[in-house]
Amino acid sequence: MNEKIGVYVCECGPNISERIDIDRVLEEISSAEGVKVAKKFGLLCSNDGKNYLADEIKKEELTHLVVAACSPREHEQTFMNVCLEAGLNPYLFQLVNIREQCAWMISDKEEATRMAIKYIYAGISRVTLHKPLLKKELDSIPDVLIIGGGISGIEAALCLAGKDRKVYLVEKTESLGGMVKKFFELLPYQGSNLAVIEEKIEQVQNNENVEILTSSEVEDVRGFLGNFEAVIKSKSNGSETKEIKIGAIIVATGFKLFDPKNIPQYGYGKIENVLDALEFEQMSASGKILLKNGNPPKSVALIHCVGRNEKGYCSKVCCLYSIKFARHLQDKLPGIDVSEFYSDLCLPDKADQDYFEEAKKKGIHFIRADNLELKEKDGKINVEYKVAGGKKDSIAVDMAILAPAMVPSEDTSKLAEILNLPLDETGFFKEVHEMLDPISTPIEGVYVSGCALGPKNIPESIIQSQAASGKILSSLIPGKKIEPEVKVSEIREEFCTGCQTCLSVCFYGAISFDEYKGISVVNEAICRGCGSCVGICPSGAIRSKHFTYPQLYLEVLQALR
Amino acid sequence: MNDEYTPKIIGFLCNWCAYTGADLAGVSRIQITPSLRIIRVMCSGRIDPLFVLKGLLKGADGVMMMGCHPGDCHYQKGNYSARRRYVLLQKLFEDLGFESERIGLWWVSASEGPRYAQVSSEFSEEIKKLGPNPVREEIFI
Numbered sequence: 001m002n003e004k005i006g007v008y009v010c011e012c013g014p015n016i017s018e019r020i021d022i023d024r025v026l027e028e029i030s031s032a033e034g035v036k037v038a039k040k041f042g043l044l045c046s047n048d049g050k051n052y053l054a055d056e057i058k059k060e061e062l063t064h065l066v067v068a069a070c071s072p073r074e075h076e077q078t079f080m081n082v083c084l085e086a087g088l089n090p091y092l093f094q095l096v097n098i099r100e101q102c103a104w105m106i107s108d109k110e111e112a113t114r115m116a117i118k119y120i121y122a123g124i125s126r127v128t129l130h131k132p133l134l135k136k137e138l139d140s141i142p143d144v145l146i147i148g149g150g151i152s153g154i155e156a157a158l159c160l161a162g163k164d165r166k167v168y169l170v171e172k173t174e175s176l177g178g179m180v181k182k183f184f185e186l187l188p189y190q191g192s193n194l195a196v197i198e199e200k201i202e203q204v205q206n207n208e209n210v211e212i213l214t215s216s217e218v219e220d221v222r223g224f225l226g227n228f229e230a231v232i233k234s235k236s237n238g239s240e241t242k243e244i245k246i247g248a249i250i251v252a253t254g255f256k257l258f259d260p261k262n263i264p265q266y267g268y269g270k271i272e273n274v275l276d277a278l279e280f281e282q283m284s285a286s287g288k289i290l291l292k293n294g295n296p297p298k299s300v301a302l303i304h305c306v307g308r309n310e311k312g313y314c315s316k317v318c319c320l321y322s323i324k325f326a327r328h329l330q331d332k333l334p335g336i337d338v339s340e341f342y343s344d345l346c347l348p349d350k351a352d353q354d355y356f357e358e359a360k361k362k363g364i365h366f367i368r369a370d371n372l373e374l375k376e377k378d379g380k381i382n383v384e385y386k387v388a389g390g391k392k393d394s395i396a397v398d399m400a401i402l403a404p405a406m407v408p409s410e411d412t413s414k415l416a417e418i419l420n421l422p423l424d425e426t427g428f429f430k431e432v433h434e435m436l437d438p439i440s441t442p443i444e445g446v447y448v449s450g451c452a453l454g455p456k457n458i459p460e461s462i463i464q465s466q467a468a469s470g471k472i473l474s475s476l477i478p479g480k481k482i483e484p485e486v487k488v489s490e491i492r493e494e495f496c497t498g499c500q501t502c503l504s505v506c507f508y509g510a511i512s513f514d515e516y517k518g519i520s521v522v523n524e525a526i527c528r529g530c531g532s533c534v535g536i537c538p539s540g541a542i543r544s545k546h547f548t549y550p551q552l553y554l555e556v557l558q559a560l561r
Numbered sequence: 562m563n564d565e566y567t568p569k570i571i572g573f574l575c576n577w578c579a580y581t582g583a584d585l586a587g588v589s590r591i592q593i594t595p596s597l598r599i600i601r602v603m604c605s606g607r608i609d610p611l612f613v614l615k616g617l618l619k620g621a622d623g624v625m626m627m628g629c630h631p632g633d634c635h636y637q638k639g640n641y642s643a644r645r646r647y648v649l650l651q652k653l654f655e656d657l658g659f660e661s662e663r664i665g666l667w668w669v670s671a672s673e674g675p676r677y678a679q680v681s682s683e684f685s686e687e688i689k690k691l692g693p694n695p696v697r698e699e700i701f702i
Contacts, residue, residue, distance in 0.1 A: 001653075071580075071584045071587075072576075072601070073576075073580070073581060073584060074584075097584075097599075097601075098588065100583070100584040100585075100586075100587030100588060101583050101584065101586075101587050101588075101599055103587075103592065104587035104588065104590055105586060105587045105590075105592060105593055105595075105678075106593070106595045107592045108593070108595070111595045112595070113596050114595075115598070120600060130680075231700070257657050409570055421633065422637065442636075442637050483613050487603070490600075505606065505639075505642050507636060507637040507639075508636075528636060529603055530603055530604035530606055530635075530636035530639045531602065531603055531604055531606060531607030531639075532604060532606030532607065532609065532638075532639045534605055534609065534644060535607050535608055535609045535610075535642065535643075535646065536606075536646075544603075544607060547602060547607060549601060549609065549611075551614060552600060552602070553612070553615060554572060555600045556600065556612060556615060556616050556619065556621075557619060558573050558600035559569070559600065559621070560569055560571070560615075560616070560619050560620045560621055
């Protein structure tokens with residue numbers, strides 16, 4: 001054995017030195033096989049400490065480094081950087097955690113010392129089996145695919161398209177604008193006028209760095225951050241397909257409305273003049289708010305929360321647009337009687353409360369009710385309901401407008417399959433973390449923004465698209481190479497029996513089957529190094545770098561010393 | 562140190578949830594009996610059933626596997642693989658006549674320092690009741 005292992009124990013101020021007898025530790029381990037030096041230092045993560053370590057690596061010509069200090073989650077990278085600086089491959093280093101799970105957790109100093117020795121022994125025997133892993137660099141494509149030409153997709157396209165970055169904006173329908181374009185106006189605090197949206201559509205259409213592919217759908221996506229390939233199928237050009245190369249993807253496929261026919265008591269599709277919200281938006285946009293018989297309505301019921309209980313979530317925007325409808329009706333048809341039937345009011349933004357109070361002052365009735373049932377009666381719609389306390393009541397109106405829940409758009413599950421993305425229990429795309437990473441997905445380089453993640457208003461959708469764009473702008477810099485994970489799985493061809501069990505556990509699609517060779521193959525650029533395939537391989541053909549079987553086995557043996 | 566028997570327990574902890582939870586227990590200065598020796602793996606899905614068997618055959622009195630809660634796996638579904646393997650291991654243990662109580666699987670999140678301390682102490686107590694692992698004297702591999 002020609003190893004020259006250096007073991008350095010950090011005192012971490014009093015944190016370790018007071019709880020563990022470091023001198024005894026050093027005495028014990030200095031005689032371990034391969035150990036050239038065993039020393040202690042006050043605070044290894046300090047600048048002095050880092051310089052000291054780097055000098056030691058060089059002076060002692062160390063081949064391996066073991067640092068006994070804090071959790072690897074704290075300073076593993078710090079010491080790996082020291083190794084790099086001192087010319088030692090950073091993977092020939094092991095950080096042994098004797099602070100969090102030893103000094104701080106075991107009150108008896110002697111016991112803690114004994115445990116620290118065990119942990120350090122494990123580190124020493126493990127490090128001798130470490131292989132110098134090398135960082136890889138891959139060229140990356142800065143271009144971006146945006147799926148969905150609604151307000152989210154448009155905003156992202158505008159943020160991303162530039163001299164060095166092309167954007168492909170794929171839209172299923174014939175035109176851009178999505179749901180927002182179907183509205184007759186926005187809320188007052190959003191500026192009411194739809195011109196701001198039209199302006200954005202125009203900007204994106206005039207941007208020479210955005211290629212707009214309408215009437216098109218994404219058929220297939222392969223690859224990884226920096227190097228994706230997507231197949232886009234055009235419905236208008238006789239099902240022509242086009243292959244594009246991109247570095248990142250934003251999914252902005254939005255939502256559709258819950259079909260009120262699923263709840264028969266609302267009478268939608270059966271009773272005349274029962275509309276859903278989008279139908280009313282378009283009726284208003286046409287300027288003709290009329291009943292089927294051609295007369296303007298004299299009374300209207302606005303029904304909130306259609307499908308809320310069935311879907312199990314609040315859609316956040318319906319209360320406000322229902323108030324918008326009521327006020328619009330009053331403006332256009334003076335003297336009209338408007339009632340809003342709600343179960344809970346959702347007024348989340350700072351301008352919302354005022355908007356609601358004003359509506360009340362203008363004589364719009366707000367009725368908190370449940371068990372609503374709409375019935376046809378003498379050419380009118382009879383709204384039967386129960387108020388708090390269980391009292392039943394009813395009113396007859398000319399028109400009823402339903403506010404259905406927002407649900408995932410048509411092809412969400414198909415797209416989730418193509419992109420290998422998870423959906424949550426509501427059927428929308430699932431973010432990595434609602435609070436900490438709200439627009440990222442488990443697939444690096446693939447982001448979701450807007451209502452594809454769940455109900456949202458326009459400003460929130462725009463914010464998310466700007467956030468997703470920011471992620472891409474900072475991770476996919478034109479001309480800069482990307483560095484994939486180093487501690488990945490590798491399959492040893494000679495042992496692989498081609499059973500493909502590993503394919504079933506790889507969530508990232510990093511393993512494929514080579515039909516010609518009859519074996520599984522890992523794409524190292526996609527692999528994240530979880531090691532699930534290693535744990536499941538029945539023939540032991542897969543090795544996870546830096547967490548190999550012998551390395552972990554030695555840890556087990558040392559644990560049982 | 563007292564003369565009471567301290568079992569030897571190996572714990573395979575995933576890097577993202579359980580290991581961080583164990584760190585948190587330390588940061589919170591929760592004191593536990595020093596019977597558990599932690600081995601860090603990136604994901605509970607990496608825990609090869611062989612590690613568990615080898616550990617018990619080489620003298621461990623118990624083996625703990627800990628991963629992220631269902632739905633929280635850093636690698637999305639690795640913990641489900643771990644769970645399936647754990648069930649199989651238990652079956653195997655029963656078939657071989659080993660004490661299946663000597664292995665266990667727990668979900669511990671990064672914020673569950675107290676839970677980490679609790680489950681590891683409870684398991685340690687259970688193993689203490691079972692006494693030293695007879696397998697290491699009976700089986701030679």
